[in-house]
Amino acid sequence: MNDDINVLALVKGKERYIFLFDDSQQADALRMLGRHAANPELSFSWYDAAVLGKKIRNEATSRERARFTIPQSSDIDE
Template sequence: MERSINVLALMKDGERFIFLYDEQSTPQLLQTLGRYAADPEMSFSWYDAAVLSQKVRRLKESQERTTPDVRRSA
């Protein structure tokens, strides 16, 4: 079984936020985006978290549509 790593990046005001995650760690990534947005000492905003969360969900949906269901092919 192939395991892929996804890269999610945001460049904002000279800062770079780069997240590496696999399919199993998507929930933790979404929680991390929320924690970053809630941290007043970071420039990462709730808008940033919302945009990146939407990208993560769209990528997951796209991967689910293009990945054949192994159970059906058996």
């Protein structure tokens, strides 16, 4: 079990948006970005949601690739 928490933050003027989620909550985090973008009372835009959503998806893809990468003998320090 992985207890790591992902932190995603955005500063817009005086507003601070900080999203905390674990790997199993990736879909929930993406939905939350959309809910924030749809809220006209916030300065959080659809562009912000798209950029942060891309970061979430790219990070998840990187973790998956790293998980399945077999180290080469040249990668191991002797």
